[in-house]
Amino acid sequence: GAGVSQSPSNKVTEKGKDVELRCDPISGHTALYWYRQRLGQGLEFLIYFQGNSAPDKSGLPSDRFSAERTGESVSTLTIQRTQQEDSAVYLCASSSTPHLYGYTFGSGTRLTVV
């Protein structure tokens, strides 16, 4: 597609429920990243996929968070047993060659846990 697509754009969920966020990267982009942006704060790295290499999960804040990516296509970020502190905008980005072209970001999923 023309850009990075994320769905849903907004999600309101009750505390304790599981949520699944989806990211469709640009076709051909081997690198895919998830970031979290809390209100008024910077971007917090969560996880990084590069081709078929093992993902860099060093930014996942707890074992309630997990992410998958099949090949170089769609990625899903799953948050189990959501807590209020999980409320944030979750951003996905993809790239073919990050240091040459930077990342292309999606518009994000705004997650609100009530």
Place this chain on the structure above:
Amino acid sequence: AQSVTQLDSQVPVFEEAPVELRCNYSSSVSVYLFWYVQYPNQGLQLLLKYLSGSTLVKGINGFEAEFNKSQTSFHLRKPSVHISDTAEYFCAVSKSQGAQKLVFGQGTRLTINP
């Protein structure tokens, strides 16, 4: 590990005035540096990047930034701002070798007053 400090969380300026948004980084290895812009209700866009070579880099919309290795800084400047420059600006760093995970600063909200 790399880190980024954006010294000003908010910068108000008048239209047509010059502006400088400050960014300092910390890294034990060589790095690439980026500025991203996030307009209201939009995703992040790459403004400019420093990879190597000339320390003065020019980006979109009349912005430029200067890499200063001795001061570990990468300040963003524009000689004359416009109302449309109102946005959140993020400085980011990645290692120049290996996994090119971006580490972001906290962001600077630039507000242009008429």
